Amino acid sequence: MSGPDGMMQEDGRQGRALEVRNLCKSFRVGSETFARSELVKAVDDVSFAIAAGTTMGLVGESGSGKSTVARMITRLITPDSGEILIDGVDVLQNRQAARSFARTVQIVFQDPTSSLNPRWKVGNLIAEGIRVHRLCPGNEVNGRVIALARRCGLDADSLDRYPHEFSGGQRQRIAIARALAVEPGIVVLDEPVSALDVSVQAQILALLQELQDAFGLTYLLIAHDLAVVERFCAHVAVMRHGQIVEAGDPHQIHSDPQHPYTRSLVEAHPVPDPRRRQRQTA
Amino acid sequence: MMHVSVPKRRGRPLPNIIVVFAVTTLVFFAILAIFAPWIAPHPPNAQSLMMRLRPPGTEGYWLGTDQLGRDVLSRIIHGARISLAIGVVVMVLTAMLGVVIGLISGYFGGWVDTVIMRIVDIWLAFPFLVLAIALVAVLGQGPDKIVIALVLSGWPGFARPVRGEVLQLREREYTLSARALGVSPFGVMFKHLLPNVMPTVLVLSAVDLGYNILALASLSFLGLGIGAETATWGGMLASGRNYVATAWWLAALPGIAIFLVVISSNLIGDWLRDRYDPRSPFRQARNQSLAEARAAKAAQSAQAPTQPNA
Numbered sequence: 309m310s311g312p313d314g315m316m317q318e319d320g321r322q323g324r325a326l327e328v329r330n331l332c333k334s335f336r337v338g339s340e341t342f343a344r345s346e347l348v349k350a351v352d353d354v355s356f357a358i359a360a361g362t363t364m365g366l367v368g369e370s371g372s373g374k375s376t377v378a379r380m381i382t383r384l385i386t387p388d389s390g391e392i393l394i395d396g397v398d399v400l401q402n403r404q405a406a407r408s409f410a411r412t413v414q415i416v417f418q419d420p421t422s423s424l425n426p427r428w429k430v431g432n433l434i435a436e437g438i439r440v441h442r443l444c445p446g447n448e449v450n451g452r453v454i455a456l457a458r459r460c461g462l463d464a465d466s467l468d469r470y471p472h473e474f475s476g477g478q479r480q481r482i483a484i485a486r487a488l489a490v491e492p493g494i495v496v497l498d499e500p501v502s503a504l505d506v507s508v509q510a511q512i513l514a515l516l517q518e519l520q521d522a523f524g525l526t527y528l529l530i531a532h533d534l535a536v537v538e539r540f541c542a543h544v545a546v547m548r549h550g551q552i553v554e555a556g557d558p559h560q561i562h563s564d565p566q567h568p569y570t571r572s573l574v575e576a577h578p579v580p581d582p583r584r585r586q587r588q589t590a
Numbered sequence: 591m592m593h594v595s596v597p598k599r600r601g602r603p604l605p606n607i608i609v610v611f612a613v614t615t616l617v618f619f620a621i622l623a624i625f626a627p628w629i630a631p632h633p634p635n636a637q638s639l640m641m642r643l644r645p646p647g648t649e650g651y652w653l654g655t656d657q658l659g660r661d662v663l664s665r666i667i668h669g670a671r672i673s674l675a676i677g678v679v680v681m682v683l684t685a686m687l688g689v690v691i692g693l694i695s696g697y698f699g700g701w702v703d704t705v706i707m708r709i710v711d712i713w714l715a716f717p718f719l720v721l722a723i724a725l726v727a728v729l730g731q732g733p734d735k736i737v738i739a740l741v742l743s744g745w746p747g748f749a750r751p752v753r754g755e756v757l758q759l760r761e762r763e764y765t766l767s768a769r770a771l772g773v774s775p776f777g778v779m780f781k782h783l784l785p786n787v788m789p790t791v792l793v794l795s796a797v798d799l800g801y802n803i804l805a806l807a808s809l810s811f812l813g814l815g816i817g818a819e820t821a822t823w824g825g826m827l828a829s830g831r832n833y834v835a836t837a838w839w840l841a842a843l844p845g846i847a848i849f850l851v852v853i854s855s856n857l858i859g860d861w862l863r864d865r866y867d868p869r870s871p872f873r874q875a876r877n878q879s880l881a882e883a884r885a886a887k888a889a890q891s892a893q894a895p896t897q898p899n900a
Contacts, residue, residue: 379766382766382770384766384769384770410772413770414770414771415766415767415770417763417766417767418763419763422762422763422764423763423764423766423767424764425764425768425782425785425786426764426786427785427786428782428785436768436771436773437771440771440772440773440774440777441772483767486767486771487767487770487771489771490771490772
């Protein structure tokens with residue numbers, strides 16, 4: 309596959325650098341007919357950059373705009389202003405680039421119960437992207453799907469079943485396989501483990517780590533849990549009211565939060581060690 | 591076609607016996623319709639001036655004869671043909687047109703949705719039958735014209751509920767993930783949304799069948815249906831009206847046929863909703879009892895291996 313500007317890629321499975329500059333998005337809230345609607349700034353001048361093959365965490369409470377950022381990067385909604393650069397190319401301005409990058413950004417949602425169409429078999433769910441983009445000849449689709457399912461820890465015989473027959477963790481594996489089927493370079497993980505049991509969370513995070521190492525994926529990990537981010541990311545940004553209030557090394561932010569909001573976020577998280585807990589309250 | 595979305599039914603779920611009755615009735619009439627020429631004892635238009643206005647029970651004319659000496663039973667059997675054929679054809683076409691319009695309106699939203707929904711509003715401002723009568727008056731008579739008129743007046747009954755459901759479904763994460771994968775708008779609509787609105791469409795269709803048959807009968811009754819030479823239930827009802835005082839069977843028997851078919855299709859619609867509409871309280875109750883049964887079974891089988899040791 310050859311990217312824009314003649315850039316060559318052997319298989320498309322290579323992390324891409326993602327940069328976001330001054331991203332803004334407002335929503336109109338309230339009645340349309342009787343003019344009392346008001347604009348709410350969901351995302352207000354957000355900028356960050358993620359190097360290819362690395363993970364950045366985006367933390368914030370619900371309503372802080374982090375999911376809106378995720379959806380703009382995945383091009384499910386259009387930003388009001390700002391730039392989204394993939395490998396340095398602005399995909400909002402450059403239509404041609406946008407098309408060639410269309411499948412390079414994929415998303416994994418929080419709740420695999422609702423992110424998998426209940427009326428589709430798992431095999432077809434995973435194969436959909438491959439078929440839509442004609443990534444391989446029709447007779448090879450099956451083999452590819454099976455290989456991908458195995459890679460994500462699913463049995464080949466699970467492909468004939470429906471999503472509701474699986475546990476939450478297994479469903480999230482299906483959702484991950486579905487997203488990876490189109491060989492993305494960047495994967496937005498929108499709270500990928502917060503709907504799962506703690507024991508399963510660790511397995512899914514391990515799988516994501518493994519896939520990142522194997523394919524050099526670039527991750528944007530969205531979470532409201534600093535602990536998950538601290539373990540998984542090299543870099544973290546904290547969002548509140550549509551703005552990034554603090555960014556940097558996750559360990560540093562955790563041990564020495566600068567912004568009062570980050571501090572409250574850190575303190576809100578229970579510490580499993582009583583001695584450390586005392587230190588935290590002291 | 592009914593012009594509101596499927597109403598919430600109160601009370602208890604339908605007993606199975608009623609469903610069996612409804613299905614049997616429809617199958618019975620369907621068989622009559624398909625094999626009409628072989629089942630009917632007389633040709634539907636064979637007149638006999640000697641045998642005018644004979645009551646039911648007359649030898650050879652079990653359901654009696656009309657004012658021209660035509661066999662009522664044969665005419666009802668042949669009338670089933672027209673009624674069911676037009677009812678089913680109109681149902682399928684109305685559902686297709688309404689679903690496509692509803693999908694487009696709900697999925698694209700914005701001005702497309704606004705325009706389509708205002709058209710629906712205008713459509714619904716006219717009573718269904720009045721609209722159908724007006725269309726037949728413009729288009730002229732004949733089975734094909736009737737079908738067109740009924741489809742054109744009935745589609746909002748599908749479009750509006752489907753659109754409402756699509757409004758919810760398009761925000762579901764599986765729709766978003768399909769869009770992120772690069773599936774085209776029509777791919778999302780027909781491959782992801784359509785299967786999920788099918789239960790609603792099924793329920794609406796069953797009810798729609800009854801309404802179509804009733805509408806066809808009403809049009810025939812008003813003399814706007816199919817030509818007078820064809821036996822139709824509505825037409826029989828209309829001509830029998832003149833003899834209601836002296837020959838009750840002329841109006842009553844086709845009326846009973848209409849009643850049976852319409853109520854059967856409505857009952858089947860209710861039953862389908864109980865079964866397939868996830869919001870139906872009966873379905874929830876049923877799922878719950880199923881889950882309890884499963885849990886009890888699991889607990890039993892978990893205990894089973896320990897029993898021999900005990």
